[in-house]
Amino acid sequence: MWSYDDLFLFIKVAEIGNFLHTARNLGIGQSTISNRIKKLEGDLGVTLLRRNTKSIELTDFGRKLYDKLKHSEQSIKKLVDDTLEIKEIPSGALRVVLPPAFSQSYIMPRLMEFMAKYPEIKLHLFFENKMQELIKHGIDYAIMSQIPEQQNLKVKFLFESHFILFCTPQYVAKYGAPKDLEGLIQHKVMTAASDFSILQQIPVTNLKSGATTIVTLPDTIASNNSIVTKDIVYSNEIIGGGFLFLVQDELNSGKLLHVLPEYSFAATRYYQIRHPNEDSLKVQIFARFIESCFKLECDNF
Structure with a gap:
């Protein structure tokens, strides 16, 4: 006779689509899951899953059963969660x-x-x-x-974070700071990289006016890691870029300076x-x- 435990195990396998990932998710053996699904199929007298080496596929009957049962799983899960909330x-x-x-x-x-x-x-x-x-x-x-x-x-x-430029006070003492976007070309600027492409031409947004300008940054050094960029900026020889949250503490303490703070060089939601x-x-x-x-x-x- 089939059990409710095996039915809910079938729901989880159908949802995740893989015995191995289901086993990791539930903390039980992959062979245990496979054997229990086979037993369920035997008890029901139908084939629920088509198996291959990497994934599983629902049969027509398996799909129909899953579509019916998944709503029951949510109802029972809610009862359990409500009980936990009481505790x-x-x-x-x-x-x-x-x-x-x-x-x-x-x-x-x-x-x-x-x-x-x-x-x-x-x-x-x-x-x-x-x-x-x-x-x-x-x-x-x-x-x-x-x-x-x-x-x-x-x-x-949740929120949007802006990509900014920053440098050390020592850099400014040696080389000065750019006064506007055009002035960046006179400085060493560490550019960003993504998916093995160098992001030299980027849209830069004025945070006050909302106007966007395409800026070409000098090709000196490029990196796809903002933490590494910050470390290199502490050489006092280059301007770097990164998301604000990465350098907020250093900006507050004065260890780093915000270059062209009226501009956002990218934004991530x-x-x-x-x-x-x-x-x-x-x-x-x-x-x-x-x-x-x-x-x-x-x-x-």
């Missing part, structure tokens, strides 16, 4: 994707406070700037600068992305924690 003890594994640079500046310094407050949460962190197939990898919550192609994810805009069926207490609490970290960035700009 007010968020717990369990929480799989999270975060952007590396922002996390280093604004999230990591506060992370252990969060963990001390919610000791029953097991936090699994993955630092990525780009990631697709969040559901397949069992990700509960992500902060990303690009919205994944999956259409059924919960997406919320950050989004909160959540699993479509995931609304547990632990996710809600972590989302509020992250939004408080992002509020620091917004307040500082």
